[in-house]
Amino acid sequence: MSEGPLSIATDLPASAPWCGPASPGAFRLHTPSERLDAVGCLARLPSGPTDTLGARVDAFFAARRSGPPLLVGALPFDPHADDALYQPERVGAAAPGSRDDGACLRPSAAVAEPSEADYAAAVSRCVARLDTADAPHGLHKVVLARSLRVEAAAPVDPQRLAARLGEDASVTTYVMPLPVAAGEAPAWLVGATPELLVSRRGTAVVSHPLAGSARRWREPARDAAAARALLASGKDHEEHHHVVEAILDTLAPLCSRLHAPVAPSLHATRTMWHLGTRIEGTLKDPRVSSAHLAGLLHPTPAVCGTPRLPALEAIRALEPVDRGFYAGAVGWSDADGDGEWHVSIRCARVQGRVLRLFAGAGIVAGSEPALEVDETAGKFRAMLDALGIDDLRTA
């Protein structure tokens, strides 16, 4: 084997099934306008924390000898934890499997972890931590998540699950093979996100943060009323404002031009309304890659909170289940510095018959625990619908 980045792959234990020539994990990223599928793994990017991502990706491409000039992968929620990126063997979809999806997806049990009551209590404790007029420099917003553990009747095929999620043409569906411990069954992150962390093509940069949400309804009048109420909600505008402000503050020093509309607009998926703001900029320095930008921006206050470090501490203290790669980012970077990173929400970690679904909600001073339980229930809906679970009775 040649020296250089390909030797990076050789220090993988043979038992790392997420990333090897015989890897069963095919990477998928289907946006509303583009499709990226990749199979196999030629080399793995040495993992590291988010703030070193740009430098590691630059070093990888500086030394690359052969194979597609592309890295695909995922960033975990915790910016201090290890990410998982690799150079695929081949760009293109794997041959479709022949399994019966109905049998693959039928669930047999679901457990809420934490329970809805415990999540509501955590929201109350979170609101109590947020700053008040007396302590204006403290914590302004924390995104608190909860999870559902679902057991299916048979092993779930991640690609089939993603195809079902993709019936909603407004979202970006993804499948990412995840690192697992030696001897463990393969695991994937599978989801359908409406939120773009950042894309870079040449010097053009786009970010499309979402924050502030309402469930959608089948009855058109009730659905339209929910959208109007969201647009009029001061609490949701505050949640949203923190995200846009953080992204503009990060991008401003890097851009010669940066534009964001003065007010957010409605963004719809099949199951949720959101407030969204499309931010567009032009990079001053074309050497700033998409990986650098993702490393700087993640985690935004759409998934973490603000200020970032106290929000991370609050999440560690208040959430009982480790987020892993939920609320991180999934995407790609190429040798020219172009790339696209999507916020890894509306997703599940899938391993055999077991799925762990996650959903979070932004907590600000005016947040009410029962409404946040309801909002997160709405955010589970896309995945539950794809799994064929109409009526969720959690243990």
Ligand SMILES: C=C(O[C@H]1C=CC=C(C(=O)O)[C@@H]1O)C(=O)O
């Ligand atoms: C953290 C999630 O959603 C984020 C994206 C859109 C709206 C959000 C909100 O209104 O809280 C969240 O910031 C999630 O779906 O798990």
